[in-house]
Amino acid sequence: MAAMHERTKSYLRGRFWIWSTIGLSFLSLTLLIALVAVGEKWRELEENQQQLIHRSRRSSAETEVGKRTKRTTHWNVPHLRSYWNYRNYWNILPKYELSTPSIFxxxxxxxxxxxxxxxxxxxxLNLKPVSEASMSDNYIFLMExxxxxxxxxxxHLDRGQPMPARRARVTCFMGAKNPPVVEEFLVSPLPRVARYERVGSTISFHARPIDGFESNGMDEYIFKPITEKMFPILKKYYGYWYHNCTNRCIYFDTSARGLRAGDRQVHASAYRYGIDxxxxxxxxxxxxxxxxxxxPAAYSVTRLYFEHxxxxxxxxxxxxxxxxxLKVTKLPPPPTGPTYGSPEKRRLHYGGDYRRRKRIPKQFEPDGKRYTVDGRRxxxxxxxxxxxxxxxxxxxxMDVRFRGERIAYEIGIGExxxxxxxxxxxxxxxxxxDSGFVLGRLHFPLLKGYDCPNNAMYFDNTFYNPSGGRPHTHRSAVCLFEHNTGIPVRRHYLRDYTGPDISSFNYQFSLPGTVLILRGIITLFNYDYVLDYVFHPNGVIETKVSSTGYVFSITNPKGESSPYGYNINTENGILAPLHHHMFNFKVDLDIGGIRNRFETWDLKLESLPNPLAPGDRWIQKRLERNLRRNEQDALIKYNFDEPKYYVMYNAGANNSLGYPRGYRIYSNGFSKKMLPDGWSFENGISWARQQVAxxxxxxxxxxxxxxxxxxxxxxxxxxFADFHGDNESIVDQDLVAWVTVGIHHIPVAEDIPVTTTPGKELSIFLTPLNYYDEDPSMTSCDATVVRP
Incomplete structure (x- = not known):
């Protein structure tokens, strides 16, 4: 019996190891298959990613030549999500969800x-496709x-009403009419278009922006005939010419600037093209x-300016x-390689090698993104x-809310x-x-990791392209990212003055400055304007614009100084003239609703008897609240001798302290428009006559x-003067603040090759003013308090 029992145990042990071996082999095979599948999927996703990146780069490099643009196929998605996703170790673009439609x-x-x-x-309407049209036809120039x-x-947003019908404005050049005019039409509803109506009065043809037909006409009937006659001079003295020029071409920059009201003149300036x-x-x-x-055959030369x-x-x-x-100054040919306008790195003059320098710091999101995007919400x-x-x-x-309450209906560039x-x-x-150059289509693709951080998300910019007569998309034209500003929002070190140690304290606290930034960069010929909307944790909205890009340049007789600026290239007689940048913003605040008031808190000096020194006077500041009752009274020209707060508030909504809830409008970028009101060109910028309206x-x-x-x-x-010409009451009304900032710029050597943003950043701050019962950032989980 004992022997039989031992044989039975031995048999069972053998069967156990056989089945265990089979089971482990099956499990290993299953894991191997799974790993192969995962690897194959990984390879497929990497290939898809590379294809998308390649397409994005190819689209960014796509250029237009005045005819129908060759298009590259892309995913048709409402927005491009993050190129770097914390959930995705391999940096793969995630799948896209359908976005919620919005009235905006x-x-x-x-x-x-x-x-x-x-x-x-x-x-x-007799409208023709742009590809079949000419200057004397009717065709579409713009849609928005x-x-x-x-x-x-x-x-719709607040009371649950159905979304209103969406509409579009269509601007048409009606060259076939006699006389030719510009007309605008309102088209609705979208997306099932069924009707149109004219809006506003007809606009004179002379006021239209330049388009491809006008440019081609000037090329054929003005630029080519003139420069062909001047070819021997241009080639001999400048080494550049216009026709059959290959790599030594003259380029004419053109802008419509009439010499008087009702006049159509285009000013063309010549540049050496094909150079950095x-x-x-x-x-x-x-x-x-x-x-x-x-x-175009009737175009004529008003004046020619040559050699000053x-x-x-x-x-x-x-x-x-x-x-x-006429004595023509011979200009030396530009270098065949990099020039003083080239953006490549220069060698260090004080020794060392920039290639050995360490890389810049980068931010990361340890727990993933703290924001979400649904369509463009x-x-x-x-x-x-x-x-x-x-x-x-x-x-x-649009529809900017903090803690569920609308602070602003709309904030954006006016002009x-x-x-x-x-x-x-x-x-x-x-x-x-600059809006005459259609600012919206000048949001070009951004340089990822440089214009915006690596962790940014991107939105595409789709618009109607008049030169091709078709919609066009600039990929990744606007970015969104969270940013550590490096400066605390609030902090304090409460020192213990009773302790024996000078370092003893009762507590200290700090809240790091983290913000969300929405960024777009508008490139207007030579200049780039970096536009940021910055959302701070304490309810503050900051709108910031920073100037960079190349300075505008003109020629100056060699060896001569100028009261209009400094020479940036003495060998070629090139000067960068002084200028004034002005930016007008629309700020439609809705504080506790749309029934708002505007007042200034004026700081005044007062002289009082000094209670501590009888017979002496004590001078100090006091506050005077000045309710602005009508539009003319609310046109504010900034005056350093009259400091004040600009306050928008709701008289029917108080905080717990009993003060009306409000927001303050503040800027570090007010500058004076020096041109006299009503003079010539100045009429076009009447919004700049005051800094706040x-x-x-x-x-x-x-x-x-x-x-x-x-x-x-x-x-x-x-x-803009017509906006306030009727001088309406602004007490308990839906109000809009038009805020203008600017900077006077005298270019110098350090603006070459490209002017830099430090010192050229202009901000408008919208800050809570008795809107809350305390600092709203006190609820932030980002803060820390340390007690000994």
Missing amino acids: DSLTNEEMLKIQRFMQQQPE AVLPPKSEVLD GYYIWPLPLQIVVNTNGNN QSYSNVDEILDAYNSGQ VKYLDWEFNVRFRALTGIQI IAVYYSGREPTGILANFL VLKQKDSEDTTASLFNQADPYNPTRN
């Missing part, structure tokens, strides 16, 4: 194509979404062209040259807002202007109203920008 959405590709087809099918009346939007930073390689050749009408002298036509130049009266800690792209003015933020100085047309006429909200006064003021600032199509 911009036009999509599909909507623009539907609008285009609908409008071109209306026989009475138009918000419904604010009251309807608030009914060609903006700072001008030539002493300017042409003022009369482009009135719709027939004025001529009526090119034959006068040739006669003066051949007779020896952003939620970040206590903040919520919508991102909106407007074709005319660029990015805006950008820059006015130069000089003694020749290039400086004298260099006055720009608080007016009653009107849907018809939605922006200070205009497509048409650049060409005719003397009698502007949109005149």
Whole structure:
């Protein structure tokens, strides 16, 4: 029995090891298959990622040549999410969810194509596709979404009413009419377009922005004939020419700037092209062209400026040259390699090698992103807002809320202007109203990891491209990221003065400065404007604009100084003229609703008897609250001798201390417009006559920008002075603050090759003022308190 029992145990042990071996083999095989599958999926995802990155880069490098743009296929998604995702170790782009539609959405590709087809099918409009049109035809120049009346939007957002019908404004150049005009139409509803109506009065044809047809006309009938006659001079003295130029080409920068109201003139400045930073390689050749009408063959030369002298036509130049009266200065050829305008790194003069330097610090998100994005609705800690792209003015933020309460209905750029100085047309006429160049389409792709941190998310910018007559998308044109500012929001060290140790304390606390930043960069020819919307943890909204890019340049006789600026290249006689940047912002605050008031808290000096020294006087400041009752009373010109707070508040809503809840408008960037009010070009920037203007909200006064003021600032199509001409009451009304900041810039050597942002950052702060019962950041989990 014992022997049988031992054999049975031995048999069972053997079977056990056999089945264990089989089980382990099966499990190993299963794990191996799973690993192969995961590896294959990993490889597939990596390939997809690389394809997406390649497409994004290829799209960023895509250029337009005035005809229909060759398009690259991309994912049709509402926004591009993070290139770096904390949940994804291998940095793979995540899947996309359908976004929630919003009343603030911009036009999509599909909507623009539907609008285009609908409008071109209306026989009475006689609109042609851009590819088949000419200057004397009717065609579409611009499309942009138009918000419904604010009251309807608030009914939808706050009272659960259905979303109002979305609409679009379509701007058409009607060259086939006699006389030719510009007309604008309101198209609705979207996305199923069914009707249109004209809006506003017709706009004079002379006030339109320059487009491809006008540029091509000047090229054929003005630039080529003139430069062909001047070819021997241009080649001999400058080494650059216009026709058949290969890599030695002259480029004409053109801007519509009439010489008087109702006039259509285009000023063209010559540059050496194909050189790094060609903006700072001008030539002493300017042409003022009369482009009135719709027939390019009828274009004519108003004046020619060559070698700092004025001529009526090119034959006068040739006669003066051949007779020896005109002395042309021979300019040295630019270097064949990098120039003083090149952006590449320079070698260090004090020794060392920049290539051995350590890399810059980078931020990471240890627990993942603290914000979410649904379409273009952003939620970040206590903040919520919508991102909106407007074709005319660029990015805006809409329906901005803190802790569920709306603080602002709309914040965004109204207009950008820059006015130069000089003694020749290039400086004298260099006055720009930048919305005339359609700011929204100038949000180009951003350089990831440089323009924005590695952990940023990106939004695409889709707009109607008039040169191709089709929608176009700039990929990754606006970024969103959380940022550590490096300075505490609040902190204190409460020293223990009773202790024996000077370092003893009762407690200390600190809250790091972390903010969410929405960033877009507008590139206007030579200048780049970095526009940031910054959301602070204590309920503060900051709008910041920083200037960089290449300075504008003009020619100056070699060896001569100038009262208009400093020479930046003495060998070639190149000067960077002084100028004034001005930025107008729309700030539509809704404090506890739309019934708001505006007042200034004026600081005054008073002289009182000194109670501690009888017979002496004591001088100190006191506060006077000054309620502004009408629009004219709320046009504020900043005055250092009269310091004040600018306060928007709701008289019917108090905090627990009994004070009306409000917000303060503050800026570190107020600057004086020096041009006299009502003078010539100044009429186009009447919004800059005051730094703060608080007016009653009107849907018809939605922006200070205009497509048409650049060409005719003397009698502007949109005149801000008309906004407050009726002088309405602003007590307990829906109010909008128009805030203007600026900077006077005198370029110097350190602005070469590119001017830098430090010292050129202008901010507008919207800060709570008795809105809360205490600092709202006291609820932040980011803070720390240390007690001994």
